[in-house]
Amino acid sequence: MCQNPDLPGPLRRIQRYIRALHCPTRWDIIRCIGTGEKSTKEIYEQLRLGEEMSPAGLYYHLSALKCAGIIELAFYREVKGGTPEKVWKLKTSRIVIDLLEEKEVE
Numbered sequence: 001m002c003q004n005p006d007l008p009g010p011l012r013r014i015q016r017y018i019r020a021l022h023c024p025t026r027w028d029i030i031r032c033i034g035t036g037e038k039s040t041k042e043i044y045e046q047l048r049l050g051e052e053m054s055p056a057g058l059y060y061h062l063s064a065l066k067c068a069g070i071i072e073l074a075f076y077r078e079v080k081g082g083t084p085e086k087v088w089k090l091k092t093s094r095i096v097i098d099l100l101e102e103k104e105v106e
Contacts, residue, residue, distance in 0.1 A: 020068030037074045039085040
């Protein structure tokens with residue numbers, strides 16, 4: 001579940017970002033993607049996660065960032081003789097929450 005439906009809207013949005021950004025690995029992923037696009041494999045290799053984390057672990061972090069609206073799937077890249085790769089990009093590079101308004105500003 002991406003959000004706690006029992007919280008009021010603004011608090012729910014803040015909680016969503018805190019949950020997504022509390023982990024240093026997720027900040028590394030954001031910096032790795034930067035202003036471009038990176039496949040899951042490229043992120044995994046660039047961050048040299050082989051000894052620290054499994055590919056499933058990386059997908060867990062990517063999912064949390066996607067759920068928070070920080071990254072999004074840019075497209076699927078065809079891989080010769082295999083499953084298409086997911087290619088990610090930042091959905092936003094700024095998070096702004098107006099404390100007096102119900103709507104979120106990006």
